[in-house]
Structures are given as structure tokens and as C-alpha cells.
Amino acid sequence: MIGFVSWDATLAADLIRARRQLPGATLPILHALQDTFGYVDDQAIPLIADALNISRAEVVGVIHFYHDFRQQPPGRHILRLCRAEACQSMDCDSLAGHVRERLGVDFGETTADGAVTLEAVYCLGNCALSPAAMLDGRLIGRVDPARAEQLLAEAQA
Amino acid sequence: MSVRVYVPLDAAARSVGADEVAAAIAGEAIAREIDIEIVRNGTRGMVWLEPLVEVATSGSRLAYGPVSPADVPSLFDSGFLTGGSHQLSLGPTSGIPFFARQDRVTFARCGLIDPLSLDEYRANGGLAGLTRALAMTREAIVQEVTDSGLRGRGGAGFPTGIKWKTVLDEPADQKYIVCNADEGDSGTFADRMLMEGDPFVLIEGMAIAAVAVGATMGYVYLRSEYPDAFNILQRAVAISRDAGILGPSALGSGHPFDIDVRLGAGAYICGEETSLLESLEGKRGVIRAKPPLPAISGLFGKPTVVNNVLSLASVPAILEKGAGYYAAFGTGRSRGTMPLQLAGNIKHGGLFETAFGMTIREAIFAVGGGTASGRPLRAIQIGGPLGAYFPDHLLDTPLDYEAMAAQKGMLGHGGIVVFDDSVDLARQARFAMDFCAIESCGKCTPCRIGSTRGVEVIDRIVAGEDRALNLELLDDLCEVMVDASLCQLGGLTPFPVLSALRHFPEDFDRPATASHQPALAKEGSQ
Numbered sequence: 047m048i049g050f051v052s053w054d055a056t057l058a059a060d061l062i063r064a065r066r067q068l069p070g071a072t073l074p075i076l077h078a079l080q081d082t083f084g085y086v087d088d089q090a091i092p093l094i095a096d097a098l099n100i101s102r103a104e105v106v107g108v109i110h111f112y113h114d115f116r117q118q119p120p121g122r123h124i125l126r127l128c129r130a131e132a133c134q135s136m137d138c139d140s141l142a143g144h145v146r147e148r149l150g151v152d153f154g155e156t157t158a159d160g161a162v163t164l165e166a167v168y169c170l171g172n173c174a175l176s177p178a179a180m181l182d183g184r185l186i187g188r189v190d191p192a193r194a195e196q197l198l199a200e201a202q203a
Numbered sequence: 204m205s206v207r208v209y210v211p212l213d214a215a216a217r218s219v220g221a222d223e224v225a226a227a228i229a230g231e232a233i234a235r236e237i238d239i240e241i242v243r244n245g246t247r248g249m250v251w252l253e254p255l256v257e258v259a260t261s262g263s264r265l266a267y268g269p270v271s272p273a274d275v276p277s278l279f280d281s282g283f284l285t286g287g288s289h290q291l292s293l294g295p296t297s298g299i300p301f302f303a304r305q306d307r308v309t310f311a312r313c314g315l316i317d318p319l320s321l322d323e324y325r326a327n328g329g330l331a332g333l334t335r336a337l338a339m340t341r342e343a344i345v346q347e348v349t350d351s352g353l354r355g356r357g358g359a360g361f362p363t364g365i366k367w368k369t370v371l372d373e374p375a376d377q378k379y380i381v382c383n384a385d386e387g388d389s390g391t392f393a394d395r396m397l398m399e400g401d402p403f404v405l406i407e408g409m410a411i412a413a414v415a416v417g418a419t420m421g422y423v424y425l426r427s428e429y430p431d432a433f434n435i436l437q438r439a440v441a442i443s444r445d446a447g448i449l450g451p452s453a454l455g456s457g458h459p460f461d462i463d464v465r466l467g468a469g470a471y472i473c474g475e476e477t478s479l480l481e482s483l484e485g486k487r488g489v490i491r492a493k494p495p496l497p498a499i500s501g502l503f504g505k506p507t508v509v510n511n512v513l514s515l516a517s518v519p520a521i522l523e524k525g526a527g528y529y530a531a532f533g534t535g536r537s538r539g540t541m542p543l544q545l546a547g548n549i550k551h552g553g554l555f556e557t558a559f560g561m562t563i564r565e566a567i568f569a570v571g572g573g574t575a576s577g578r579p580l581r582a583i584q585i586g587g588p589l590g591a592y593f594p595d596h597l598l599d600t601p602l603d604y605e606a607m608a609a610q611k612g613m614l615g616h617g618g619i620v621v622f623d624d625s626v627d628l629a630r631q632a633r634f635a636m637d638f639c640a641i642e643s644c645g646k647c648t649p650c651r652i653g654s655t656r657g658v659e660v661i662d663r664i665v666a667g668e669d670r671a672l673n674l675e676l677l678d679d680l681c682e683v684m685v686d687a688s689l690c691q692l693g694g695l696t697p698f699p700v701l702s703a704l705r706h707f708p709e710d711f712d713r714p715a716t717a718s719h720q721p722a723l724a725k726e727g728s729q
């Protein structure tokens with residue numbers, strides 16, 4: 047479980063202020079917000095735009111461009127399954143089908159009880175131990191059916 | 204004296220329990236009142252043997268693996284701390300055939316040392332390259348890199364020395380060194396392994412580049428999928444600053460140079476150098492038209508060296524041992540060594556650094572041991588998602604830039620993904636188009652629209668609708684993508700598609716079966 051805090055405008059402003067002077071500060075700021083809150087709240091958009099002296103549309107454009115940034119709070123756990131070629135060669139598709147079915151969600155969705163957000167990822171750099179997954183930032187290799195059960199149990203806890 | 208026991212901290216090793224094994228060994232040692240020192244090293248690259256535990260005995264390091272926490276008590280019982288034999292014994296690490304056959308140049312220290320010990324780094328040749336470079340003229344450093352024959356390991360294979368020369372010759376008040384650590388290709392993990400196992404060599408390589416071209420600031424653009432590498436690199440940068448390797452006067456030379464490590468955000472296209480620069484500047488990673496080259500007008504409009512992790516990390520050895528030493532490895536215009544990454548459905552998956560020229564067959568069978576599933580090999584994809592699929596009859600192609608290009612393939616970043624006979628190449632071709640659609644930066648039509656059309660056309664072919672017409676359409680579409688895309692995402696996506704079609708036409712001509720049709724329709728949703 048990852049300890050995200052709920053949206054807090056003061057905290058967000060602090061995070062932004064601490065990074066606004068960095069050259070090319072947008073991504074460092076968005077990462078800091080997402081690491082803290084689990085997503086980038088819409089209310090952060092004008093704060094970032096003001097701090098960096100760019101338009102709100104530009105900030106939104108950046109958030110949309112990158113697959114990492116979420117605009118909705120995630121579940122208590124984030125389960126990412128690799129869907130790229132090396133993992134395909136080790137049948138990650140069956141794994142994905144199984145996980146989707148068990149959680150009752152598709153990629154990009156969060157379970158109704160708020161326990162798990164399921165995300166697709168294209169390569170985790172663990173291609174000699176495919177299929178690979180990442181649970182709350184922890185890399186997991188050789189996800190066979192037994193490991194998958196363990197992961198699901200952890201994620202649904 | 205306490206015995207040194209090595210348990211890798213590499214993310215791949217941790218992904219199969221290295222932390223738990225380290226904890227179990229520490230606990231068992233305490234319970235048995237034995238004094239040991241656990242060193243968390245990088246991986247040796249024999250990933251299928253992870254967690255690979257090594258014990259330092261007089262003379263050599265003995266390997267045991269793959270170790271699970273449950274094996275630990277019996278390892279102690281068998282006296283592994285003094286080299287006792289156990290069912291997991293692999294003998295001296297350096298004698299394991301997979302390891303013994305390599306030419307470890309760039310990865311010489313990876314797995315050998317504590318990645319964050321500057322003392323161990325120095326004791327094993329570290330900083331000798333930078334020290335020598337600091338006594339040379341800029342031109343001489345660049346010449347040495349040019350003479351080594353080093354070509355960019357990020358995929359395009361452009362000569363590194365020539366790129367540096369352009370930046371050196373460009374007058375500017377500010378220049379940058381940007382390390383491309385986006386490593387987005389499926390089947391590759393060499394950058395990650397090196398950054399986790401020997402981060403100082405990358406820092407040293409960047410410092411040499413900075414001294415050579417007159418840059419004062421460096422950025423590492425690291426993909427966000429690599430949290431462990433991020434952590435280790437940041438610590439290595441801080442240690443380097445404290446030691447005066449980075450900062451106002453690199454190694455006391457008077458040359459200022461510092462490094463900031465930045466995270467990407469899950470966009471494959473940001474591995475392309477101009478997209479990467481846009482991203483570093485805080486923008487959407489939309490491709491820039493070239494020219495101007497980044498070497499002339501790069502980060503914030505300043506002359507910038509953009510090099511892959513492995514290109515930069517190969518430089519310290521070239522400066523330390525000389526261009527001739529490096530160029531002596533390899534074949535033709537592919538000089539030096541290439542860290543091949545054996546991935547996917549392969550028995551002995553891992554990193555194998557070798558002089559250019561080994562054949563695909565040797566790499567997969569003699570080194571990699573064939574498929575993991577034990578089923579017949581059917582296809583391999585080399586060079587990431589934009590690389591071609593090779594059939595069995597092309598396995599004798601040597602792994603060098605020119606030989607691969609002659610077969611309409613590319614070596615790219617050195618990833619080799621093996622598939623057994625359960626693979627469906629029509630589905631792989633569809634994925635290539637789909638991946639392009641997901642990752643397209645949207646700047647040009649052939650890629651943005653073409654890739655989506657490509658998915659639809661392949662679906663129609665597989666469904667048996669107007670086959671001849673749709674096959675022709677796919678050919679035309681691919682031609683347009685190759686010829687008219689602004690960058691190589693759109694420009695190379697046809698290669699996996701057309702190679703699948705050329706070498707495995709039967710997969711595109713099957714009555715749709717329940718087993719692959721629904722799955723085809725499902726994918727693509729992010």
C-alpha cells in the first residue's frame with residue numbers, strides 16, 4: 047500500500063515552489079505532485095501555470111501527453127502489468143486476462159472498492175524474467191500463476 | 204576477518220527475492236554467531252540464476268544460485284562460507300560458461316563491486332579514464348573516441364566521436380551533456396543494469412564528454428519505470444559531488460561539471476533525442492524537425508551531446524586503455540563490444556557482452572540455451588519494438604550493424620526477444636502498429652493516422668476480408684510510413700510488420716479461431 051495524502055492546496059503550492067526554479071520544471075513538479083497525492087488534481091493546473099508563467103492549456107497538454115500522469119486518485123494499490131514483446135513471448139496476455147477477470151476491471155480502471163488500480167506498462171526492464179509486473183513501485187519477475195495469486199491477494203488487501 | 208557475501212541489489216534480482224535472501228542470510232549468520240559482511244552488488248548479468256549469491260574465498264568468488272530464502276539454512280549447513288558444495292553450487296563465478304565467454308569491457312565492474320563504493324570503483328580502474336582525459340587536449344580526447352570506432356548504442360549507431368566533434372566546434376556560452384537513459388525498447392535492460400551496478404562509470408563517461416566538448420552541465424533522462432536506478436544514480440551523483448568528481452572543479456581540474464537526474468513519464472517517444480530534449484525543457488515530447496541537430500542547437504537551444512547510457516559508459520575504458528584496445532574488438536565498421544540482452548522465451552536470459560560478430564544462432568542456442576518453454580523456437584525480434592522479426596533460416600546472420608541492416612533488420616540497443624512456436628506473427632504485427640498508435644507524438648499524419656489504419660487493415664486481413672486488396676493496402680501504408688514519417692517511430696514501425704508478413708505469411712492466412720480473435724480485439728486500451 048502506498049501512503050498518498052489527499053489533495054491539499056497548501057502542500058501542493060509548497061511542492062511547486064520548491065521546484066519552480068529548476069530548468070524545465072514541469073515534469074519534476076508533476077512527479078512531485080503525483081508522488082504525494084497519487085494523481086495530479088485539476089486544482090494544481092492554475093498553480094503550476096502561474097508558477098511557471100505558462101498557459102493552463104500548456105500544463106494540461108503536458109499532463110495528457112505522458113502516460114504516467116493520472117488525473118483521478120488511484121486505488122490503494124497500483125498494479126502495473128507489462129504488455130510489451132518480451133513479456134508477450136511468455137504469455138503475459140493470459141496473465142492480463144486472468145488479472146482483469148479477477149479484479150473485474152480493465153487497464154486504466156480502479157476496482158469498485160477502491161483497492162486496486164490496474165495499469166498497462168510497456169517494458170519494465172525485466173525482460174529476462176518475463177512476465178513482469180510492478181506492485182506499488184516494487185518490481186516482480188516471472189509472474190507465474192502462483193505469483194499472480196500472491197500479487198492479487200496483496201493488491202486486494 | 205569476516206567473510207564477504209554478495210547478494211545483488213539489481214532490480215531484476217530483487218524482483219525474484221534478492222532482498223529476502225539477503226535478510227535470510229543475515230538472520231542465519233546472527234543465529235549461528237558467524238561474522239559476515241553482506242555486500243549488495245550489481246548483477247553479473249546471469250539473470251536466470253538470480254538471486255545469485257557469491258562468497259569471496261581466497262582467490263575466487265564462488266557462486267550459488269538461484270537461491271531462495273528457504274535454501275539459506277542448508278547453505279550454511281554445507282559450509283558455503285568456506286566454499287562448501289551445495290546443490291546450488293555453480294563453482295567460481297568467472298568459470299560459469301555464460302560468463303567466461305564474454306568480453307566484459309563496459310560491464311567489467313558490474314556485479315563485481317559495491318556500486319556505491321567509490322573506493323572499490325577506483326581500485327578496479329575507475330577514474331583512470333577521466334584522469335588521463337584531463338591531461339589531454341579536447342581535440343585529442345575527441346580523436347581518441349573517434350579512433351575507437353565507438354558508435355551510439357541507443358539504436359542509430361552514429362559515430363560518437365563525430366557527434367562530439369560537432370559540439371566541440373560549435374562556439375557557445377553553454378553546452379550540455381544529456382544522457383539518454385529512457386531505455387524504452389522491450390527486451391532491453393542493459394542501461395538499467397549498468398546504472399544499478401556501476402553508476403560511477405556513467406558519471407565518469409559524462410564528465411569526460413563534458414571536458415571534451417566544453418560542457419558544464421549534464422542531465423540524465425531516466426525512464427520512470429526504473430525507480431531503483433533512479434535511487435542509485437542520485438546517490439552516486441551525491442557521492443561524486445562530495446568527492447569532488449562533480450562540482451566546480453572536476454577532479455581538481457578547474458573544469459566545472461554537474462549532473463542532474465530527471466525522470467521521464469512513461470512516453471516511449473521520449474527516447475528519441477529531440478522528443479527527449481523537449482521533455483527535459485518541460486514540454487510535451489513532440490519531435491523537433493532536424494536540422495538543426497541537437498549537437499548544434501539542443502537543450503534550451505544550446506549545443507548538446509545526446510548519448511545513450513552505454514555509449515557514455517564505454518568511454519572511460521576507451522580513455523583508460525586507448526582507442527586501439529577498444530577497436531580491437533568487433534568486425535568491419537562495428538567496433539568494440541555490444542552488450543546483448545537475451546530476453547523473452549529464453550532459458551538463460553541475461554546480459555552477454557561480446558565483440559560484434561557473433562551470430563544470432565550462437566547467441567540464442569550456445570549462450571542462451573534455447574527457449575525457456577522447451578518448445579521449438581519460431582521467431583525472434585531484435586532491436587526493440589521497431590526491430591524486425593527473424594525466422595529460423597536467418598539465424599546465421601552476424602550480430603553487427605551492417606549484417607543486420609542487410610537483412611532489413613537492426614541491432615538497435617541489442618535486445619533479442621525469443622518466441623517459441625506458440626507465437627502468432629499476425630498478432631505481433633498488429634501489436635507493432637498498435638504500439639506506434641499508442642506512442643505516436645502526433646506531429647505527422649503517416650504515423651498518427653497510419654498506425655491506426657494499420658491495425659484496422661491487419662484485422663481485416665486476419666479476418667479474411669478482401670485479403671489481396673488489404674495486403675496491398677498494408678504494403679502501401681507501410682511505404683508511406685517509411686517514406687513520409689518525420690521520425691523513426693513512424694518510419695521503422697513497418698519493419699516488424701513487413702518482416703512478419705514476409706517470413707510468416709501463413710499466420711496472416713488462417714481462418715480466425717476463437718483463440719486469437721477476441722484477444723486481438725481487446726488490446727490497445729491503455
Ligand SMILES: Cc1cc2nc3c(=O)[nH]c(=O)nc-3n(C[C@H](O)[C@H](O)[C@H](O)COP(=O)(O)O)c2cc1C
Pocket residue numbers: 354355356357358359360361363383384385386387388471472473474475476477509510511512514515690691692
Ligand atoms: C522512437 C525512438 C525511440 C528511441 N529510444 C531511445 C532510447 O530509449 N534510448 C536511447 O539511447 N536512444 C533511443 N533512441 C535513439 C535516440 O534518438 C538517439 O539516437 C540516441 O539517444 C543517440 O545516442 P547514441 O548515439 O549514443 O546512441 C530512440 C529513437 C527513436 C526514433
Ligand code: SF4
Pocket residue numbers: 472490642643644645646647648650651688689690691692693694
Ligand atoms: S513519426 Fe510519429 S512520433 Fe515521429 S514525429 Fe511523426 S507522429 Fe511523431
Ligand code: FES
Pocket residue numbers: 128129130131132133134168169170171172173176177178389390391
Ligand atoms: S518486455 Fe516486459 S519487462 Fe521488458
